[in-house]
Amino acid sequence: MNQVLVMAIKDLRLLFRDKLGAFFIIGFPILMGIFFGMVMGGPSSGSDRAKMKIAIVDLDQSALSAKFISQLANNGSIELIETDLEPAKESVRKGQRLAMLVLTEGFGETAGIFWEKPPTIQIGVDPSRSAESAMLQGMILESIGQLAGQRMGDLSSMQDMVRKSREQLANDKSISSGNRLLINSFFSSLEGMTQSIEALQTDADDSSSSPVENGGFEFAKLESIDVSRKIDPASQAGQMKKIKSKWDISFPQSTMWGVLACAAGFAISIARERTQGTMMRLQIAPISQSGVLIGKALACFFSVMLVISFMVGLGLLLGMRPGSYPMLALAALCVASCFVGIMMVMSNLGKTEESVNGAGWAINMVMAMFGGAMIPVMFMPQFMKSLSILSPVKWGILAMEGAIWREFSLSEMMLPCGILLGIGIAGIAIGTSMLNRE
Amino acid sequence: MGNSIAEVSALKKSFGDIDAVNGLSFAIQQGETLGLLGPNGAGKTTVISLLVGLLKPDTGSVSIGNSSCAEAGDPTLTATRRLLGVAPQALSIYETMSAQENLDFFGRLYGLSGKKLRDRVNWCLDFAQLQDRAKSYAGTFSGGMKRRLNIAVALIHEPAILLLDEPTVGVDPQSRNHIFESIEALRERGMTILYTTHYMEEAERLCDRVAIVDHGKLLALSSVNDLIKQYGGASMVTGEFAELPKEIELPGELTGKLIRFASNTPLQDVAALSAQGVAFQTLNIARPNLENVFLTLTGRSLRDG
Ligand SMILES: Nc1ncnc2c1ncn2[C@@H]1O[C@H](COP(=O)(O)OP(=O)(O)OP(=O)(O)O)[C@@H](O)[C@H]1O
Ligand SMILES: [Mg+2]
Numbered sequence: 001m002n003q004v005l006v007m008a009i010k011d012l013r014l015l016f017r018d019k020l021g022a023f024f025i026i027g028f029p030i031l032m033g034i035f036f037g038m039v040m041g042g043p044s045s046g047s048d049r050a051k052m053k054i055a056i057v058d059l060d061q062s063a064l065s066a067k068f069i070s071q072l073a074n075n076g077s078i079e080l081i082e083t084d085l086e087p088a089k090e091s092v093r094k095g096q097r098l099a100m101l102v103l104t105e106g107f108g109e110t111a112g113i114f115w116e117k118p119p120t121i122q123i124g125v126d127p128s129r130s131a132e133s134a135m136l137q138g139m140i141l142e143s144i145g146q147l148a149g150q151r152m153g154d155l156s157s158m159q160d161m162v163r164k165s166r167e168q169l170a171n172d173k174s175i176s177s178g179n180r181l182l183i184n185s186f187f188s189s190l191e192g193m194t195q196s197i198e199a200l201q202t203d204a205d206d207s208s209s210s211p212v213e214n215g216g217f218e219f220a221k222l223e224s225i226d227v228s229r230k231i232d233p234a235s236q237a238g239q240m241k242k243i244k245s246k247w248d249i250s251f252p253q254s255t256m257w258g259v260l261a262c263a264a265g266f267a268i269s270i271a272r273e274r275t276q277g278t279m280m281r282l283q284i285a286p287i288s289q290s291g292v293l294i295g296k297a298l299a300c301f302f303s304v305m306l307v308i309s310f311m312v313g314l315g316l317l318l319g320m321r322p323g324s325y326p327m328l329a330l331a332a333l334c335v336a337s338c339f340v341g342i343m344m345v346m347s348n349l350g351k352t353e354e355s356v357n358g359a360g361w362a363i364n365m366v367m368a369m370f371g372g373a374m375i376p377v378m379f380m381p382q383f384m385k386s387l388s389i390l391s392p393v394k395w396g397i398l399a400m401e402g403a404i405w406r407e408f409s410l411s412e413m414m415l416p417c418g419i420l421l422g423i424g425i426a427g428i429a430i431g432t433s434m435l436n437r438e
Numbered sequence: 439m440g441n442s443i444a445e446v447s448a449l450k451k452s453f454g455d456i457d458a459v460n461g462l463s464f465a466i467q468q469g470e471t472l473g474l475l476g477p478n479g480a481g482k483t484t485v486i487s488l489l490v491g492l493l494k495p496d497t498g499s500v501s502i503g504n505s506s507c508a509e510a511g512d513p514t515l516t517a518t519r520r521l522l523g524v525a526p527q528a529l530s531i532y533e534t535m536s537a538q539e540n541l542d543f544f545g546r547l548y549g550l551s552g553k554k555l556r557d558r559v560n561w562c563l564d565f566a567q568l569q570d571r572a573k574s575y576a577g578t579f580s581g582g583m584k585r586r587l588n589i590a591v592a593l594i595h596e597p598a599i600l601l602l603d604e605p606t607v608g609v610d611p612q613s614r615n616h617i618f619e620s621i622e623a624l625r626e627r628g629m630t631i632l633y634t635t636h637y638m639e640e641a642e643r644l645c646d647r648v649a650i651v652d653h654g655k656l657l658a659l660s661s662v663n664d665l666i667k668q669y670g671g672a673s674m675v676t677g678e679f680a681e682l683p684k685e686i687e688l689p690g691e692l693t694g695k696l697i698r699f700a701s702n703t704p705l706q707d708v709a710a711l712s713a714q715g716v717a718f719q720t721l722n723i724a725r726p727n728l729e730n731v732f733l734t735l736t737g738r739s740l741r742d743g
Binding site: 002003006007010013014017018276277278280281282283284285286287288 | 490491492513516517519520522524526528529530531532533534535543544546547548549591
C-alpha cells in the first residue's frame with residue numbers, strides 16, 4: 001500500500017511538472033468556463049452588448065406617440081420594430097423579441113402632462129430576461145420624461161416633479177432593488193440635466209401653479225401584459241429556469257475538459273514509463289504489477305477530484321451556487337472513477353507516448369463533442385443528441401449539473417452516476433487485463 | 439562449486455523462431471564479478487531479463503540467493519527482487535525528475551525511508567559523482583551522467599547482486615573510465631556483479647570470470663587467464679631489424695625489414711634469433727586476448743557481431 005502511494009505521489013508530481021499537460025488540466029478549463037459563461041450569459045447577466053429587440057404597437061397613432069417612439073429609438077441600446085398586437089405577442093413568446101410595448105389609445109392626450117392621468121404603456125417581457133426588462137422600463141420612463149420636458153418646457157416644475165416621483169419611488173415596495181437603482185440613476189441624471197438647463201436660463205418663469213395636487217404622480221402607467229411563454233417544467237426551457245448563475249452550464253462543461261486531460265495525461269504517462277524504460281524498473285521492484293497500476297489509477301483519481309474541486313471553488317468565487325454539495329461529491333467520485341477506467345484503456349492504444357497522445361485526444365475530442373463539452377447537449381441537433389448518450393462526458397456533465405442546478409434527487413442521480421461507475425469499472429477491468437497481457 | 443548466489447540451469451527462451459537463450463547454465467559466486475561476453479544479439483539482455491524475472495523461461499530455472507538469505511527464491515517473488523539491482527541496457531530513469539528525486543523514488547519503492555533513505559541517496563549521489571547536480575532534472579544530464587545515475591539507481595537498496603547490462607554503451611572515454619573506477623570500487627567492497635558487454639577490454643579489466651556466449655549458448659566459462667591459456671592460441675611477435683645476417687632460417691614471413699610470427703614460446707624464440715645475430719630495432723610480443731579466444735571458439739571476431 002505504501003508503495004502504491006509512493007507511485008501515486010510521484011505521478012501527480014510529474015503530471016503537474018509537464019507544463020502543457022498542466023495547462024490542459026487546469027488552465028484550459030478555467031479559460032473555457034469563464035469564456036463560455038460570459039458568452040452564454042444567464043439569468044443574472046445584464047445584457048448590454050447586443051441591442052434589445054423590442055416590438056412596439058402604436059394603437060394611438062398620434063403625433064405624440066410617434067414622437068415617443070422616435071425618442072425611444074434614439075436610445076442606443078434599443079432596436080424597435082413596429083408591428084401589430086398579435087404578431088408582437090407572438091414574437092415575444094417565441095423569444096424573437098425581448099419585449100413588446102403597447103401605446104394604448106389616448107396615449108398622446110395625456111403623455112408628458114404630469115397632472116393628468118398618466119398614459120398607459122403596456123409592456124410584455126420575456127420572463128427569463130428580467131434584467132433587460134428593468135433596463136427597458138428605465139428607458140421608457142426616460143423617453144416619457146423627455147416628452148414631458150418638451151411638452152412643457154417648464155424646468156422648475158420638472159425638478160419638482162422629479163423629486164416627488166423619487167419620493168414615491170422610495171416608498172414603492174413593489175419595485176425590485178435592481179430596478180429602483182436603475183430608475184434612481186435615471187432620475188439623478190434627469191435632475192442634473194434640469195438643474196444645468198435652469199442655470200442657463202437666468203430668468204426662469206415664475207411657475208405659480210403647483211402641478212401635483214393629489215400627491216401621486218406617474219410619468220406613465222406601466223402595465224404588464226402576460227406574454228410568458230407557456231413552459232412545461234419538465235421541458236428544456238423549464239429546466240433552464242432552474243439555472244441560477246451563468247456559470248452553471250459553462251463550469252460543468254469546461255470541468256470535463258480538465259477531466260479528459262487528466263485521463264489523457266495518465267494514459268500518456270503509462271506509455272512514457274514504457275518508452276523511457278522506467279516501467280521495467282517498476283516491474284522488477286518489489287511492487288506488483290497491479291500495485292503499479294493502482295498507483296497510476298489513484299493518481300488519476302486524485303487529479304480528477306482536484307480539477308473538479310478547483311473548478312467548483314472558482315465557480316463559487318464567481319457566484320455559482322451548487323444546489324447540493326453531497327450530490328456534487330457523489331458526481332465527482334463517479335466522474336473520477338469513470339475516467340480512471342477510460343485512462344486505463346487509453347494507455348493501451350499505442351506503444352509510444354505520441355501514439356497514445358494522438359489516439360487518446362482523438363477519442364477525447366469525440367467524447368467531448370458528442371458529450372456536450374463543446375456545445376451543451378440541449379443545443380445540439382437531434383441526431384447528435386441521440387448519440388450523446390454514448391459519451392461518458394455527457395453523463396459526467398449531467399451528474400455535475402444534477403448536483404449544481406438541476407436539483408436532482410438521489411434517485412435521479414442514480415442514472416448518470418450508475419453509468420459513470422459502470423464505464424469506470426469496465427474500463428479498469430479491460431485496461432488492466434490489456435496491460436497485464438504484455 | 440563454491441558459494442553461489444544465483445544460478446541458472448538449462449535456461450531456454452525463444453522469440454518466435456529465434457532462440458535468444460538456448461540451454462544456458464551457470465552460477466554466479468558470491469563476491470565475484472562475472473562477465474557475460476558476447477556480440478550483439480548473443481542473448482545477454484535476455485539472460486538478464488530471465489534472471490530478474492521480467493521474462494519467463496521456456497524451460498530451465500533461475501534461482502536467486504542462497505541459504506544465507508531469507509528472500510532466496512524465484513525472481514518473480516517480490517521479496518526475492520530485493521536481492522537484485524539492475525542497471526538496464528536502455529536508460530531507465532525519469533527525465534523530469536532530478537537525480538535526487540529518482541533515487542528517492544526508487545528508494546521508497548524498495549521500502550526505504552527516513553534517515554536510512556537519505557543516507558542511501560547521498561551515498562548513491564557520491565557514487566555517481568552527481569552531488570553537484572543532485573537537484574537538476576536527469577533530462578539535462580550528459581549521456582555519461584545519465585548512465586551513472588542509471589547504475590546508482592540500481593544500488594539504492596543495497597542489492598546482493600548488481601546486474602549491469604552494457605553500462606558503458608554510448609559513453610565517452612572519460613565517463614567510461616569513471617564507470618570502470620566505480621565498478622572496481624564496488625568489487626573491492628565485495629559486491630557480486632554480473633557484467634554484460636561486448637567489449638573484451640572491459641571483460642578483461644573488470645571480471646574475475648568471463649562467460650562467453652554466442653547465439654544464446656555458453657561457449658566457455660572461466661577466468662580470463664584460463665580462457666586465454668586454453669583458447670587464446672599463440673602470441674604474435676612482430677619485430678623490425680636493421681640488417682639480417684645471411685644464411686638464417688626465419689620462423690615467420692618477412693616483409694621488408696619486418697618479421698611477424700606466431701609462437702607459443704615467444705621469449706625463447708626471440709632470444710634464439712638474437713643469438714643468431716638478428717639485431718631487433720623494435721620488438722612487439724602480443725599476448726593472445728579474449729578476442730582471440732572468441733575467434734577460436736566461434737570462428738568469428740567479436741566485433742563482427
Ligand atoms: N522481445 C523480443 N522479441 C523478439 N525477439 C527478441 C526480443 N528480445 C530479444 N530478441 C531477440 O533475441 C536475441 C537476443 O537478444 P538480446 O537482446 O538478448 O541480445 P544481446 O546480447 O543483449 O545484444 P546486444 O549486445 O545488442 O544488447 C536477438 O536476436 C533479438 O533479436
Ligand atoms: Mg543487450
